Amino acid sequence: MFNAPEVQPFVTARPAPEIVDSLSREILELKRRHRAVILAHNYQVSEIQEIADYVGDSLGLAQQAAQTSAEVIVFCGVHFMAETAKILNPHKIVVLPDRDAGCSLEESCPADRLAALQKTNPNFYTIAYINCSAAVKALSDVICTSGNARKIVEHAPADRDLLFVPDENLGGWVMEQTGRPMTLWKGNCYVHVEWTHAAIQRIRREHPGAPIVAHPECTKAVRMLADEVCSTEKMVTYCRKNPAPALIIATEAGMLHRLRRECPDKIFIPAPTERCACNECRFMKMNTLEKLRDCLANLSPQVELPADILERARRPIERMLEISALP
Ligand code: 13P
Numbered sequence: 001m002f003n004a005p006e007v008q009p010f011v012t013a014r015p016a017p018e019i020v021d022s023l024s025r026e027i028l029e030l031k032r033r034h035r036a037v038i039l040a041h042n043y044q045v046s047e048i049q050e051i052a053d054y055v056g057d058s059l060g061l062a063q064q065a066a067q068t069s070a071e072v073i074v075f076c077g078v079h080f081m082a083e084t085a086k087i088l089n090p091h092k093i094v095v096l097p098d099r100d101a102g103c104s105l106e107e108s109c110p111a112d113r114l115a116a117l118q119k120t121n122p123n124f125y126t127i128a129y130i131n132c133s134a135a136v137k138a139l140s141d142v143i144c145t146s147g148n149a150r151k152i153v154e155h156a157p158a159d160r161d162l163l164f165v166p167d168e169n170l171g172g173w174v175m176e177q178t179g180r181p182m183t184l185w186k187g188n189c190y191v192h193v194e195w196t197h198a199a200i201q202r203i204r205r206e207h208p209g210a211p212i213v214a215h216p217e218c219t220k221a222v223r224m225l226a227d228e229v230c231s232t233e234k235m236v237t238y239c240r241k242n243p244a245p246a247l248i249i250a251t252e253a254g255m256l257h258r259l260r261r262e263c264p265d266k267i268f269i270p271a272p273t274e275r276c277a278c279n280e281c282r283f284m285k286m287n288t289l290e291k292l293r294d295c296l297a298n299l300s301p302q303v304e305l306p307a308d309i310l311e312r313a314r315r316p317i318e319r320m321l322e323i324s325a326l327p
């Protein structure tokens with residue numbers, strides 16, 4: 001039997017239950033009035049996950065955005081995710097609780113630097129991880145997420161030189177999986193690089209029977225210790241099917257809420273970082289129930305993009321959705 005450490009999934013201050021109840025009631029009423037849908041990423045705080053119509057990974061969220069009939073999309077995640085929803089729904093209103101919810105991967109890859117690199121090799125075929133700006137998507141041949149990166153690379157034209165941006169860790173993992181060489185952009189997720197080989201070895205010694213599940217944004221030193229490397233949504237399926245009573249999870253802390261909800265009979269142990277509470281993404285945690293209520297009440301802030309970027313970014317995202325749907 002495992003002695004599960006009593007670790008709170010979030011260090012972010014949580015609102016009192018009565019405040020959650022009253023905000024949740026207001027949000028549901030506003031959602032009905034605006035015919036809105038609430039999409040939330042697996043890293044959102046628990047009370048946002050609880051009120052969302054759909055909670056999932058970047059791929060699932062893009063698929064939901066592509067097929068929704070709602071008139072307003074409320075995107076609880078980070079800015080590039082809401083942008084993706086807008087690119088797929090240029091005539092709909094897409095709002096997000098906090099416009100400043102960015103991403104260190106997106107920041108690492110400015111469009112002008114990517115364009116300059118692309119000019120050095122006309123044979124480059126650019127595969128962009130969805131964690132990038134709309135302007136970078138507009139410069140890319142195809143988009144991928146952690147959930148389909150392997151398939152997207154396998155479908156890339158054999159006669160082209162692959163350029164993978166902006167996550168060098170996800171790119172390195174896909175190269176290992178496919179054997180296809182790629183030029184990697186030197187970006188990373190500031191949260192996922194906090195896990196170290198030594199810290200994972202220590203937690204494994206404390207829980208010798210617990211499988212380790214890691215996100216591919218982790219470094220190779222961590223991935224090599226993992227029993228499974230996968231997207232956040234695939235973590236749910238893996239943990240559900242795995243007979244182990246306890247599993248060690250190396251990804252952002254919000255995922256623990258989703259996993260505990262989906263697999264209430266299992267124990268989920270957050271993989272420790274060397275420094276305290278580094279497993280929360282400060283961008284994902286900018287969204288609160290209060291800001292969600294306000295963005296629905298005011299239909300603001302909205303995602304707005306230049307028409308040419310909206311147009312050019314759509315094709316690479318649609319190509320990803322098409323390849324993803326292949327058997
Ligand atoms: P997933 O698509 O696996 O949910 O990952 C998104 C992300 O931002 C990971 O840090």
Ligand code: SF4
Pocket residue numbers: 078102103104105131189190191192217252281282283284
């Ligand atoms: Fe970006 Fe990392 Fe936050 Fe994901 S966890 S949104 S990759 S900074």
